[in-house]
Amino acid sequence: xxxxxxxLIRYNIEFxxxxxxxxxxxxxxxxxxxxxxxxxxxxxxxxxxxxxxxxWFGTNSRGQDLFWQLSAAFRxxxxxxxxxxxLSRIISIAVGLASGYIGGWVDRxxxxxxxxxxxxxxxxxxxxxxFVLRNNMxxxxxALIMACFGWPFDARLIRSVALGLKHxxxxxxxxxxxxxTRKVLLEEHLPYxxxxxxxxxxxxxxxxxxxxxxxxxxxxxxxxxxxxxxxLYWANSHSAMVVGVWWWxxxxxxxxxxxxxxxxxxxISMNEYIDPRSRLRRMGA
Amino acid sequence: xxxxxxxxxxxxLQLLAVIFCGISATFLVxxxxxxxxxxxxxxRLSARSNLSPEAIAATxxxxxEMYGTGQPILQQYFNFWTRLLRxxxxxSLLAFPTPAMDLVGRAMPWTLGLLVTSTLITFIxxxxxxALAGYNPDNRFLKAFxxxxxxxxxIPYYVxxxxxxxxxxxxFPILPVSGGFAMDVRPGLSWQFVGSILQHSILPAxxxxxxxxxxxxxxxxxxxxxxxxxxxxxxxxLAGVKRSTIAGxxxxxxxxxxxxxxxxxxxxxxxxxxxxxxxxxxxxxxxxLLIDAVNWGDYSLVLAVSTVSxxxxxxxxxxxxxxxxxxxxxxxxE
Numbered sequence: 217x218x219x220x221x222x223x224l225i226r227y228n229i230e231f232x233x234x235x236x237x238x239x240x241x242x243x244x245x246x247x248x249x250x251x252x253x254x255x256x257x258x259x260x261x262x263x264x265x266x267x268x269x270x271x272w273f274g275t276n277s278r279g280q281d282l283f284w285q286l287s288a289a290f291r292x293x294x295x296x297x298x299x300x301x302x303l304s305r306i307i308s309i310a311v312g313l314a315s316g317y318i319g320g321w322v323d324r325x326x327x328x329x330x331x332x333x334x335x336x337x338x339x340x341x342x343x344x345x346x347f348v349l350r351n352n353m354x355x356x357x358x359a360l361i362m363a364c365f366g367w368p369f370d371a372r373l374i375r376s377v378a379l380g381l382k383h384x385x386x387x388x389x390x391x392x393x394x395x396x397t398r399k400v401l402l403e404e405h406l407p408y409x410x411x412x413x414x415x416x417x418x419x420x421x422x423x424x425x426x427x428x429x430x431x432x433x434x435x436x437x438x439x440x441x442x443x444x445x446x447x448l449y450w451a452n453s454h455s456a457m458v459v460g461v462w463w464w465x466x467x468x469x470x471x472x473x474x475x476x477x478x479x480x481x482x483x484i485s486m487n488e489y490i491d492p493r494s495r496l497r498r499m500g501a
Numbered sequence: 502x503x504x505x506x507x508x509x510x511x512x513x514l515q516l517l518a519v520i521f522c523g524i525s526a527t528f529l530v531x532x533x534x535x536x537x538x539x540x541x542x543x544x545r546l547s548a549r550s551n552l553s554p555e556a557i558a559a560t561x562x563x564x565x566e567m568y569g570t571g572q573p574i575l576q577q578y579f580n581f582w583t584r585l586l587r588x589x590x591x592x593s594l595l596a597f598p599t600p601a602m603d604l605v606g607r608a609m610p611w612t613l614g615l616l617v618t619s620t621l622i623t624f625i626x627x628x629x630x631x632a633l634a635g636y637n638p639d640n641r642f643l644k645a646f647x648x649x650x651x652x653x654x655x656i657p658y659y660v661x662x663x664x665x666x667x668x669x670x671x672x673f674p675i676l677p678v679s680g681g682f683a684m685d686v687r688p689g690l691s692w693q694f695v696g697s698i699l700q701h702s703i704l705p706a707x708x709x710x711x712x713x714x715x716x717x718x719x720x721x722x723x724x725x726x727x728x729x730x731x732x733x734x735x736x737x738x739l740a741g742v743k744r745s746t747i748a749g750x751x752x753x754x755x756x757x758x759x760x761x762x763x764x765x766x767x768x769x770x771x772x773x774x775x776x777x778x779x780x781x782x783x784x785x786x787x788x789x790l791l792i793d794a795v796n797w798g799d800y801s802l803v804l805a806v807s808t809v810s811x812x813x814x815x816x817x818x819x820x821x822x823x824x825x826x827x828x829x830x831x832x833x834x835e
Contacts, residue, residue: 426658430777
C-alpha cells in the first residue's frame with residue numbers, strides 16, 4: 217500500500233499535485249471543527265471588510281467571517297461528496313459484481329435497469345425533488361437521491377472486470393472448495409475491482425459536488441446550510457462583484473478550482489495506474 | 502442489415518422503457534410527496550393578495566378539480582398518462598391560462614439550438630485535437646493545450662460561465678451578456694434578427710464549449726495513445742501504409758467507438774449545464790423556464806418541463822446510439 221503511494225508520488229507528477237491540492241483543501245475544511253463562530257449565524261462580524269490580519273479572507277455582506285464560513289462550507293461539501301460516493305459505490309459494486317459473476321437473466325435484468333438509469337437526466341429529477349420537498353430537503357436526503365443516480369456507469373465498469381474474473385482459475389478453486397456466491401464476490405473478486413472503485417470514487421465526488429453547486433447557485437437547496445454552492449448563491453444575490461466585494465467571489469472560486477483540480481488529477485492518475493501499459497511507459501521501463 | 506434492424510429494435514424498446522420510467526418517476530415524486538400542490542398554490546396566492554375565506558375555499562375546490570388530486574392515486578396516474586399522450590398538462594400558473602406545453606414549445610428551440618451547436622463544436626474540436634495530441638505526443642503546442650484542458654475541465658459549469666460573464670460584461674464589454682436577442686430587433690426572418698441571435702449566443706455557447714472540450718480532448722488523447730501502440734498499427738507502419746491512412750482509418754476510427762458511447766452518456770450532463778448557462782446569461786430557454794416555474798410554484802409547468810426534457814434527452818441518446826453500429830461493425834454482427 218505505502219510502496220504504491222511512494223511510486224505514485226515519485227513517478228506521477230499529476231498524482232503528487234492532486235494529492236497536495238486535496239490535502240490543502242482537506243486541512244482547510246478540517247479547521248472548521250475548531251471554528252470560534254457558528255457558520256449559520258449572520259451579522260456577527262463587521263460586513264464588507266476586505267482581507268486583513270483580523271479577517272484573513274475578509275467578511276461578506278451578511279456579516280460573516282469568510283475564513284470560517286468557507287471552511288465550514290468546504291467541510292459540508294466534502295462530506296456531502298464522500299457520502300454520495302460511498303453510497304453509490306456500494307450500489308455499483310453490488311450490481312456490477314453480481315451481474316458479472318452470476319450472469320444469465322440476473323445480468324440481463326440488472327443491465328437493463330442500469331441502462332435506464334444511465335439515460336435518465338438527473339437534473340430535472342433533482343429540481344423536481346426540491347420543488348416538492350422545499351426546505352424539508354437536507355443534505356443527506358439530497359445525497360441519498362444523488363447516490364441512487366450515481367452508480368450505473370461505474371457498475372458497468374465493475375461488471376466488465378467481474379466478467380473476466382469469472383473464468384479465472386482461482387474462482388473455480390473457490391467454487392469447488394464450497395465457497396458461497398456471496399463469499400466469492402466479497403473475498404475473491406472485490407479486491408480486484410478496488411482500484412476502479414477508488415478512481416471512480418473521486419470522479420463521483422466531482423460529479424456530486426458539482427451538481428450540488430449547480431443546484432445551490434439556483435437556490436434549489438437549503439440555503440442556510442453553508443456549502444460551496446450556497447456561498448456562491450449568497451455572493452451572487454448580494455451582487456458581490458458589482459458592489460466591489462471581490463474577495464467574496466474570488467477566494468471561493470480559487471478554492472473550488474483547487475478542490476476540483478485536485479480530485480480530478482487524483483482520479484486520472486489512478487486511472488493511469490490501473491492500466492499497466494501507461495504506467496510502465498511513465499516509469500521509463 | 503438485419504443485424505442493424507435488430508439493434509435498432511432493441512434500442513427502441515430501451516428508449517420507450519427509459520421514457521416510461523423517467524416520466525413515472527416524475528409523477529411519483531410529485532404525487533407521493535407530503536406536499537399538496539393545491540395548498541402550495543393557495544399559499545402563494547393568499548400571501549400576495551387579500552382573499553376572503555370563501556374565495557380561498559372556492560379556489561381550493563377549483564384547483565383540486567383541475568389537478569385531480571381528490572381521486573385515488575392509480576386513477577390519477579392513468580389520467581396523467583392519457584393527458585400526457587394528448588400533449589396536455591394543464592394551464593401554466595405563471596402565464597395563466599397559456600397551456601404549460603405551449604410555453605415549453607416556445608422555449609424548446611432556444612435550448613435545442615444552443616445545446617446541439619455547442620455539443621457538436623465541443624465534440625469535434627475536442628476529439629480532433631485530442632487525436633492529434635495522441636498521435637504526435639511530442640508536439641509542444643498540443644502538450645500546452647493538454648495542460649490548459651486539464652486545468653479547465655474539472656471546474657463546475659457555473660464558475661466558468663460566471664468568469665466569462667465578469668470578463669465580457671465588466672472588463673471588455675464587447676459581447677452581449679444577457680437575453681436571446683437585442684431588445685430593438687423585431688423577431689422575424691431577417692438578417693438583423695438572425696445576427697442578433699448569433700451574437701447573443703456566443704457567450705453561452707462559449708462557456709459550454711470551454712467546459713466540455715477538455716473531457717473529449719483528454720479522453721481521445723488517452724485512447725489514441727493506446728491504439729497507436731497496438732500491434733496492427735505497428736504492422737501497418739512496417740507494411741508501408743500511408744501515415745494519413747493509418748491515422749484516419751486505423752487509429753482514429755477505432756478510438757472513436759468509445760467516444761461515441763461517451764457522447765450518449767454525456768448528453769444528460771450537458772443538459773444540466775445548459776440550465777445553468779441559461780440562468781447566468783438570462784437566455785430564454787427550457788432552463789430559465791424551469792427555474793421560473795420552480796420559483797413561482799408552477800406545478801404543471803415544472804411537470805411539463807421535466808417530462809419534455811427527459812423525453813428529449815432520452816431521444817438524443819437514442820440517436821447517438823444509432824450511430825454506434827455504423828462505426829463499429831461488431832455491434833451490427835451481434
